[in-house]
Amino acid sequence: MLDSNILQNNLSKIDHLSFKCQTCNVGTKVFDRDKYFEAESAFSRNEFRRHINGIHTNIHKRFSAGLTSTNPDCKDISIVLGDCNSLIRFVTIDYEGQTIEAHIYDVKIIIYDIIPTLHLFDLGRFSFKNPDSSIIKELEDAFDVFWQSNDCSGMKIRSFLEALMDDNNIPKKTIGKAGKEVEIKLHLRIELFVKQFIKHDLEDILKNLKDFGNFASHSGQSLPREGLILMIKLLSLF
Numbered sequence: 001m002l003d004s005n006i007l008q009n010n011l012s013k014i015d016h017l018s019f020k021c022q023t024c025n026v027g028t029k030v031f032d033r034d035k036y037f038e039a040e041s042a043f044s045r046n047e048f049r050r051h052i053n054g055i056h057t058n059i060h061k062r063f064s065a066g067l068t069s070t071n072p073d074c075k076d077i078s079i080v081l082g083d084c085n086s087l088i089r090f091v092t093i094d095y096e097g098q099t100i101e102a103h104i105y106d107v108k109i110i111i112y113d114i115i116p117t118l119h120l121f122d123l124g125r126f127s128f129k130n131p132d133s134s135i136i137k138e139l140e141d142a143f144d145v146f147w148q149s150n151d152c153s154g155m156k157i158r159s160f161l162e163a164l165m166d167d168n169n170i171p172k173k174t175i176g177k178a179g180k181e182v183e184i185k186l187h188l189r190i191e192l193f194v195k196q197f198i199k200h201d202l203e204d205i206l207k208n209l210k211d212f213g214n215f216a217s218h219s220g221q222s223l224p225r226e227g228l229i230l231m232i233k234l235l236s237l238f
């Protein structure tokens with residue numbers, strides 16, 4: 001599981017980012033200064049004109065960073081794309097008995113994409129009944145959009161639950177009172193799944209995931225970051 005500051009998308013320095021290399025499963029992907037590029041956006045250059053004594057109060061940059069595997073036999077690279085926002089803060093410091101005013105920048109890094117898709121937890125330990133199951137794909141999709149949209153990622157986790165039910169042959173449709181085919185709601189599918197496999201400890205986890213997924217897909221509100229991170233943590237318990 002990734003560090004919670006990374007999951008929160010709350011980094012002050014890009015070189016604080018590192019994760020296990022998925023290519024070799026041996027090395028760690030770490031920041032590589034030679035593979036870093038950043039540029040100030042035109043908006044920042046044109047609009048963030050406010051400055052105090054020639055110092056800009058606000059700077060917006062875009063970056064791409066290459067993180068290289070520490071395993072010399074692998075050296076695989078992941079590319080991270082994002083924004084870097086710096087906001088000035090004035091501080092007074094004591095320097096040789098004198099109080100002087102200085103400025104520092106509070107930096108916030110926002111990741112928008114990691115290529116190739118970074119698995120937020122290890123998928124290798126899962127095995128599924130049907131080799132054509134879309135379970136892994138749904139999880140990878142959830143990880144793919146994790147950095148860009150809480151709602152999209154939450155909806156993909158909901159799709160994962162449907163795929164999990166499919167993989168376990170939990171019926172999708174039934175014949176309703178009018179003799180017509182009706183869809184079985186995910187809530188009921190989870191109950192059928194739990195009844196069949198007697199995994200009662202799983203019921204609460206699955207229903208919580210479903211509730212968060214419903215919130216992301218049809219509540220009309222946005223899924224908070226904390227909610228999405230909780231979903232990922234619940235998934236990693238499987």
Ligand SMILES: [Zn+2]
Pocket residue numbers: 021022023024025026027069070071074075076
């Ligand atoms: Zn590697």
